[in-house]
Amino acid sequence: MDSLKNRSMGSRLFEIILHPDDLQKVLQHHERMKSAKDGEIIEAEYRMKHANGTYRVLRSRDIPFRRDSLGGVTQILGHAEDITDRKHMEDALRDSERRFALxxxxxxxxxxxxxxxxxxxxSNRFLNELFGWTDPVGKSTFDLLPVDVAQRMADDDRKAFDQGVMSTVEAVTDIHGLKRYFKTTKFSVPDSGGASLMGGISLDITEQKQTEEELRQSEEKYRTLLFSTGIGVGYWSPDGILLYINEISLKRLNGIKEDFIGKHIRDLIKHDDAEKYLERIHNAAISPQPSEYEDYVTLPTGKSWYLTIYARIVDSSGTVIGIQVLSIDITERKKAELALDVARKKLKMLNTITSxxxxxxxxxxxxxLSLAKKEFNDKKxxxxxxxxxxxVQNIIQCLNVTKEFQELGTKPPIWQNVELVFCLAISHLDFGTISQHISLDGLEVYADPLLEKAFxxxxxxxxxxxxxxxxxxxxxNEIEGGIRIIIEDNGVGVPGEEKEHIFERGYGKCGIPGLFLVSEILAITGITIQETGEPGKGARFEITVPKDVYRLAGNS
Known part of the structure; x- marks a missing residue:
């Protein structure tokens, strides 16, 4: 660029090809050239329009070339370099550095x-705020952290330099005095000058470690509880491989873990029993509810009764990952049940003989008495x-009732269809002139086998x-917490003063028993009964069945 600045700036062409935003800057550059010394190089950057219509960035380096008689610069000599691509690269680098810093x-x-x-x-902001650092650059690990922590980190740094990369879990105390855990990966970073730097990234795993510790404590409590209660625990894969067995079970089997862990159930138990237990494992794997079994088992420690509970374990996706088996020694309970059953049978036999x-x-x-009436004619x-x-007749009738109800509570409750049981009950009576309306929606209740007698x-x-x-x-009709069975008639109902007494023992005649025994039969499984009818308009019995002892057809 060798034109005189004043003439250049005054030309229309120069104004056209320069970017409007840079025109003033170029004028100022030429103004500076007026006072430039010989040999002084003055640089300037500006944008100039290319023939294709785009602007290119130029960098010029100018020096005074010719002066007038007074020493003023009349011409300048310059070299302009197109630095557009380099400027784009520099801008991209700055953007990249800005994004990286952010x-x-x-x-x-x-x-x-x-x-x-x-x-x-x-060091980034997270690290600085963790320890309360304000200006850590240039300081050593020993300047910033306690000696023991700094020494441990320095040792790990040397390993990372030697190995290229290493991972470790670090425990540190933050600025607030809280213990924090970090999963740290350290790696060597070659510098452009040939030396190496140590890079590190530390992820906060404090919550994970706390959860692991809580889980460990929970498992320890669980193991202690199971051990103190004498419960045997086994953990099986869905295909029948033993993955875990606790000390209680090992003691019963008179063995050590190595004798059992990793082995298939067919290798641990004789064939017939193995197939039975394997079927239980398979059934547990497809059932969302635990299943229970009672077995009389021969072990090295002797024969015993065990209640065994099989429950599947699933992961977060719902996939079955194992079957947990709990084994509880119920030998003493079974002995007590047997003794109670024997006593009950003897009492029943005594009852029968006495009755x-x-x-x-x-x-x-x-x-x-009938003969005596024939012998005496005295009216009194x-x-x-x-x-x-x-x-005497009352005694005989009471004995008949006693005979009917002597089985109360002696047999376990069973699921019974209420409509069927009710129909069986009235089939023993003369209901020929009484119409019946039944609306029970397939209701079944879990009740004593004497439910038919109650109806x-x-x-x-x-x-x-x-x-x-x-x-x-x-x-x-279903109610909160259960279902209510309503039995109504269109008779005279129950007098108000008697409502509280009809379910008491001794109320009514022996020949037609009161409702005391009906109430007792229902109470075996927590079912209650009350009379709520309006005197003079018929009786109304409300039988309330808890939610866990009833089911409707299709919902069982």
Whole structure:
């Protein structure tokens, strides 16, 4: 560029090809050239329009070339270099550095660089805030951290330099005095000058470590609990390989872990039993609910009864990863049950013999009373004999009721269809003139096997005490916490003063038992009954069944 500045700046061409934003800058550059010394090089950057219409960045280096008689610069000599591509690269580099710096500042992990002597070259905001550092660059690890921590880190740094990369878990105390755990990866970073730097990234795993510790403590408590309660534990793969066995089980089997861990159930138990237990494992793997079994087992320590519970274990995706088996020694309980069963049978036999003898005596007494009436014609004597006969009949009827209910609670509850049981109950009675309305939606209840007897005696009461009854209905409706069965008739109902007493022992006649025994049968599985009818408009019995002892057809 060798034109005189004033003439150049005054030309229309120069104004056209220069970027408008750079025109003033170029004018100022030429103004500086007026006072430039000989040999002084003055640089300037500006944008100039290319023939294709785009602007290119030029860098010029100008020197005074010719002066007038007064020493003023009349011409300048310059060289302009197109630095557009380099400027783009520099801009891209600055953007990259800015993004990297922003990334380092926002990264929720500690990042740093150190030199071979352990001096900090770079540390991000997370690391600085962790320890409360304000200006760590140039300081060594020993300047910034306690000696024991710094020494441990320095040792790890040397290993990383030697190995190229290494990982470790570091425990440190932050500025607030809290213990923190970090998963740290250290690696050597070759520098452009040939030396190496130490790079490191540390991820905060404090919560993970705390969770692991809580889990470890929980498992320890679980093991202690199982050991103290004498529960054997086995953990099997879904295909029958033993993965874990606790000390209680080993003691029962008189062995050590190496005898069992990693072996298939067929290698541990004789064939027939192995197939039975393997089937249980397979069934547990496909069932969301635990399954229970009672077995009489022969072990090296002797024969015992065990309650065994099989439950599948699934991972977060729902995949079955194992079957946990808990084994509880119930030998003493089974012995007690056996002794109780023997005692119950003996009591039943004694009951039967006693009732039979009393009934025979009552029949004989009734016959003698009948003969006595024939021997005496005294009216007063006949009144006494009639009362005695009634008392004997009451004794006989009470014995019959006792015989019916002597099985109460002796057999385990079972699931029963309420509609079927109710129909069986009224089939024993004369219901020919009474219409029945049944709406139970397939309701089943878990109740004592004497449920049919309970319905039978309720309906006997209806026939005996429900004067002018022509209609009986039974229905149900679900309520909070269970379901309510409603039995209604259109008789005279229960007097208000008697409602609280009809379920008491001794209420009613023995020949037509009161509702005390009905209440007792239902109570075996937590079912309750009450009378809520309006006197004069019929009886209404509400039977409340808890949610865990009923089910509806299709929902079982």
């Amino acid at each position: 990334f380092m500042e926002k990264l929720p992990a500690a990042m740093y660089l150190k030199d071979l002597d352990g001096h900090v070259v770079f 039979h003898d009393i009934q025979n005596s009552a029949f004989s007494l009734s016959a003698y 004597v006949h009144e006494y004999l009639d009362k005695e006969t009634d008392l 039978l005696h309720m309906m006997q009461n209806t026939l005996a005490q429900g004067v002018r009854v022509t209609e009986v209905s039974i229905s149900c």
